[in-house]
Amino acid sequence: MKHIKQINQLRVELKQFASQTIGFVPTMGYLHLGHLELIKRAREECDIVVLSIFVNPLQFGPNEDFSRYPRDIERDEQLAKEAGVDFLFSPSVEEMYPEKPLTHIEVDEITSKLCGSSRPGHFSGVATVVTKLFHIVSPDRAYFGLKDAQQVAVVEQLVKDLSFPVEIVPCDIVREEDGLALSSRNVYLSSDARKQATVLYRALKEIQANPPSDPESIRSILHERISATPLARIDYIDVLSYPGLQAVTTIENQTVIVAVAVYFDQTRLIDNILLR
Amino acid sequence: MKHIKQINQLRVELKQFASQTIGFVPTMGYLHLGHLELIKRAREECDIVVLSIFVNPLQFGPNEDFSRYPRDIERDEQLAKEAGVDFLFSPSVEEMYPEKPLTHIEVDEITSKLCGSSRPGHFSGVATVVTKLFHIVSPDRAYFGLKDAQQVAVVEQLVKDLSFPVEIVPCDIVREEDGLALSSRNVYLSSDARKQATVLYRALKEIQANPPSDPESIRSILHERISATPLARIDYIDVLSYPGLQAVTTIENQTVIVAVAVYFDQTRLIDNILLR
Structure with a gap:
């Protein structure tokens, strides 16, 4: 090399x-x-x-x-x-x-x-x-x-x-065994924040396993799960068409992205799933 | 081909x-x-x-x-x-x-x-x-x-x-025998406008032959020559450093562009000289 x-x-x-x-x-x-x-x-x-x-x-x-x-x-x-x-x-x-x-x-x-x-x-x-x-x-x-x-x-x-x-x-996204998406910024996380950050993929997986068809329900489930985590401060939770990133009224008959950005202490983490 | x-x-x-x-x-x-x-x-x-x-x-x-x-x-x-x-x-x-x-x-x-x-x-x-x-x-x-x-x-x-x-x-700019810079837009010019448009290069050549060192004098000479032409309507006349296109207070010790844009009827023509 x-x-x-x-x-x-x-x-x-x-x-x-x-x-x-x-x-x-x-x-x-x-x-x-x-x-x-x-x-x-x-x-x-x-x-x-x-x-x-x-x-x-x-x-x-x-x-x-x-x-x-x-x-x-x-x-x-x-x-x-x-x-x-x-x-x-x-x-x-x-x-x-x-x-x-x-x-x-x-x-x-x-x-x-x-x-x-x-x-x-x-x-x-x-x-x-x-x-x-x-x-x-x-x-x-x-x-x-x-x-x-x-x-x-x-x-x-x-x-x-x-x-x-x-x-x-x-x-594809590569994840730790406990589901946290790999990121160079994970090194910023305190031990507590690191543990709590697993909520992101747990919540996304819950959606993936059984997705409600309306984006509003997806957002509210994610909001509930993530905001129940003490160190988490939500930047955004959104459901959009992918790759066009337009607002959608249903997730059916198209690829949508369910994307989150959440601060743990000062560290901003992002994660997403694509529903096809 | x-x-x-x-x-x-x-x-x-x-x-x-x-x-x-x-x-x-x-x-x-x-x-x-x-x-x-x-x-x-x-x-x-x-x-x-x-x-x-x-x-x-x-x-x-x-x-x-x-x-x-x-x-x-x-x-x-x-x-x-x-x-x-x-x-x-x-x-x-x-x-x-x-x-x-x-x-x-x-x-x-x-x-x-x-x-x-x-x-x-x-x-x-x-x-x-x-x-x-x-x-x-x-x-x-x-x-x-x-x-x-x-x-x-x-x-x-x-x-x-x-x-x-x-x-x-x-x-380099290629010109007609009478000095008009070649442009696909010259075809728009009426016969009168075509004749009068030669003022652009005549005025620029006058500057090139004997350039005043201050940009203001250059602008005012050009303004006088061009505005004396009945069909000409000035869009801009400017003197700037080249290629940085910054305002200058003198033309010395640098390359400057003397640039004009002038309408003849509805046709907008541009021309310029570089002073080095």
Whole structure:
């Protein structure tokens, strides 16, 4: 595995593989099994696997956790090597944004719901950095986890609207044994919060096992279960069409996402299920 | 020359030339000698030349000339063939935008001046379609005329900010014998307006020959010359740094653009000179 930090060097290295398929896994690092599943899938489907690790300041709000977002590049490097990554790309903020960028990409409508509503500017930052990374890596396929299901929807819309020559591969959520969705942010959780956070998937699974057909009942069951948990503070609970993220009056005859964002202490966790 | 109207077909055709250099000339058609100079330069510098002809609705305002913009695809096809184009790509609006796109690209600051101020949304439409065309064609170099100097600045900013793997090649303005900058919109001009429109370059040449160092004097000379022309109605006259398009207090020690936009009857013409 080659570990590369310069854009131009990565371009030069990748040029020799222009005729092979490149699989790309963009991440913010602090790798967990969810990331490793993306790499595994890319490894199976592509000739060359590129993993990027970049904590992108553009997608963090002024009061969010950019500076304290967990980082451990040495451990990540080891995990990436073991997972069969060919190129690890970990540029600095200065390498990605040597001067203040004037260009930003906006995806309307689907970014106004769920996390887009709680985190204004977040998806513009995501769309902009994903575009930039795609231009640097020129992947044939890019792998994204469905824990960030809205991100997948935004990236798929971006790729469609801008005719990106890349296939987006959404991958299932990977969970701890007790159901908690893997996230680099889980490390923030206190021991009590960690235990209580399992309510999210327990409540979602209850819906999945026996889904009421009207979104209002789904929301109210989830609200009841989650708000009964002492450390939980609900950011949103919503039921929308997927990937269009439109309001729905029934869950029948369409794919819907049941998505939650909940604070435990200062840590905001998200989770979701898709009902098809 | 192959004339292609489908995105996927163009991709398939271009795939076999992946190891060669692709020169791209994006246009709105109704080709004139200015376009042909861009093609000639691309022909000299690249293995494969792709010309696109697409009148992009996104970059026209609601009261602008999208529907009456001049079109003559048969004549264009003949001219392209004679100029040595390898692939003429002329997609329909439905091919480019099969459904309403939700994604748009914004370039801040430099789009608020000059034509950006007169034509709100214009440069977002330009940046978005250029991005889409770049993703379809994957050019090594793209050729743009400096008559639209602000467009060149916007596209260069876009390419830098988003790390597009493409080199932008700005090309000099091509003029009629009497100095009028070539433009597909010149066809709109009445015989009287056509004669009077030569004032633009005459006035700009007067500045170029003997430039006052302060922008205010440049503006006032141009204003005097142009407003003395009966059919002329000034949209803007400005002197800014180039390509940053910042206000300047002197033209010394920097490249500045002296840019004008003037209506003759209903036809809006633009022209500029760069002082280095």
